[in-house]
Amino acid sequence: xxxxxxxxxxxxxxxxxxxxxxxxxxxxxxxxxxxxxxxxxxxxxxxxxxxxxxxxxxxxxxxxxxxxxxxxxxxxxxxxxxxxxxxxxxxxxxxxxxxxxxxxxxxxxxxxxxxxxxxxxxxxxxxxxxxxxxxxxxxxxxxxxxxxxxxxxxxxxxxxxxxxxxxxxxxxxxxxxxxxxxxxxxxxxxxxxxxxxxxxxxxxxxxxxxxxxxxxxxxxxxxx
Numbered sequence: 352x353x354x355x356x357x358x359x360x361x362x363x364x365x366x367x368x369x370x371x372x373x374x375x376x377x378x379x380x381x382x383x384x385x386x387x388x389x390x391x392x393x394x395x396x397x398x399x400x401x402x403x404x405x406x407x408x409x410x411x412x413x414x415x416x417x418x419x420x421x422x423x424x425x426x427x428x429x430x431x432x433x434x435x436x437x438x439x440x441x442x443x444x445x446x447x448x449x450x451x452x453x454x455x456x457x458x459x460x461x462x463x464x465x466x467x468x469x470x471x472x473x474x475x476x477x478x479x480x481x482x483x484x485x486x487x488x489x490x491x492x493x494x495x496x497x498x499x500x501x502x503x504x505x506x507x508x509x510x511x512x513x514x515x516x517x518x519x520x521x522x523x524x525x526x527x528x529x530x531x532x533x534x535x536x537x538x539x540x541x542x543x544x545x546x547x548x549x550x551x552x553x554x555x556x557x558x559x560x561x562x563x564x565x566x567x568x569x570x571x572x573x574x575x
């Protein structure tokens with residue numbers, strides 16, 4: 352119970368700061384919207400948008416916008432030196448990690464809530480009964496992004512070239528998540544629920560694996 356309170360205290364701190372400024376969520380949402388709009392005009396054949404492009408466009412918008420928000424969220428910690436204070440506080444480092452990851456995940460969910468409806472609108476896609484399954488895929492993808500991103504963003508916090516290094520080290524680790532999310536989304540759009548569930552389970556396994564790795568390695572990485 353005490354651990355849960357510490358986790359939600361860290362997450363609540365980040366979310367309160369963001370609710371006051373709304374800087375990150377506006378930037379992420381606008382960037383995701385621009386990606387969707389630009390690609391909706393780029394992927395056109397016979398004056399109609401290509402539905403096959405929807406999975407790639409949606410996940411590209413989520414990942415790129417999420418990376419911007421992730422970097423800016425940890426820039427705040429560096430500017431105020433609050434990450435050091437959190438690590439020096441009499442609280443488990445795991446609680447700090449979990450709180451930060453929850454806050455990042457909620458921001459990613461907000462981006463997904465912008466990117467997906469825009470994709471459906473501009474590409475004229477009707478999901479039908481697949482909405483719930485696609486929401487599950489997006490949630491699992493957002494959790495995976497938040498867990499992996501939080502670890503690497505915290506590790507690179509005091510690195511001078513962190514803005515360049517973060518995508519370089521983050522994206523190769525995210526490739527399985529992006530692939531699974533794209534494949535699951537494509538399967539849902541084509542009505543292939545069997546493939547969709549396979550890739551959804553893959554996303555769940557990815558999340559579990561990296562949550563375990565992150566909880567084991569976070570303290571050592573931030574100390575270094």
